[in-house]
Amino acid sequence: MLKKITNSIWKLNLDSNMYFLEVEQKILIDTGSRMKRELLKMFLPKMIALDKIEKVIFTHLHYDHIGNADLFPNAKFFASKQEIKDFRENPELTVLNADILAKSGLQKIELKPIVDMNGLKVINTPGHTRGSICLWYEKEKVLFTGDTFFSGNLRSSPTAGKSCLDHLCLGRTDLPTSIDTEMKNSIEKLRKLDFKIVCPGHDY
Numbered sequence: 001m002l003k004k005i006t007n008s009i010w011k012l013n014l015d016s017n018m019y020f021l022e023v024e025q026k027i028l029i030d031t032g033s034r035m036k037r038e039l040l041k042m043f044l045p046k047m048i049a050l051d052k053i054e055k056v057i058f059t060h061l062h063y064d065h066i067g068n069a070d071l072f073p074n075a076k077f078f079a080s081k082q083e084i085k086d087f088r089e090n091p092e093l094t095v096l097n098a099d100i101l102a103k104s105g106l107q108k109i110e111l112k113p114i115v116d117m118n119g120l121k122v123i124n125t126p127g128h129t130r131g132s133i134c135l136w137y138e139k140e141k142v143l144f145t146g147d148t149f150f151s152g153n154l155r156s157s158p159t160a161g162k163s164c165l166d167h168l169c170l171g172r173t174d175l176p177t178s179i180d181t182e183m184k185n186s187i188e189k190l191r192k193l194d195f196k197i198v199c200p201g202h203d204y
């Protein structure tokens with residue numbers, strides 16, 4: 001369940017994927033599904049104590065990516081400016097699950113607008129949600145795609161090579177904060193990047 005991707009990146013695959021990065025700071029990308037909370041608590045500490053996570057970056061704020069935000073008491077939390085704006089205007093429509101929204105404590109957490117940091121470049125990729133981002137770790141040529149791209153029928157993960165984008169599934173763009181018309185532009189942005197490994201938000 002916990003898999004080494006590169007020298008500084010580990011993947012925890014529990015329905016939704018989480019990525020732990022040791023890059024200057026200890027960073028977690030997404031916090032997974034609440035339904036898999038016990039497994040998260042069992043596996044992630046094999047790599048790092050939960051209270052040692054310094055930053056949590058959300059690719060977007062759907063319930064299956066923010067579900068365990070309350071497990072990281074010492075982290076600072078980041079999402080895109082647009083995603084934070086949508087969340088403030090309508091938390092339930094942004095998260096898509098009122099129960100998990102309440103349990104995650106997300107409304108009590110200070111969400112900071114993300115900028116490039118710790119070698120991670122932020123790529124704004126509106127489509128699946130207006131405020132969705134991908135993160136590009138140029139140093140190891142890794143692209144974190146959130147729900148913009150799923151593994152689709154490739155199954156093997158991480159998926160390697162730039163051309164693999166052609167085989168991946170695109171995230172849904174019919175959800176309350178989706179913006180269907182932007183998806184094409186977002187994909188074009190990603191194609192211009194130099195990466196060898198894709199780390200998607202889900203393996204299905």
Ligand SMILES: [Zn+2]
Pocket residue numbers: 060062128147
């Ligand atoms: Zn999503």
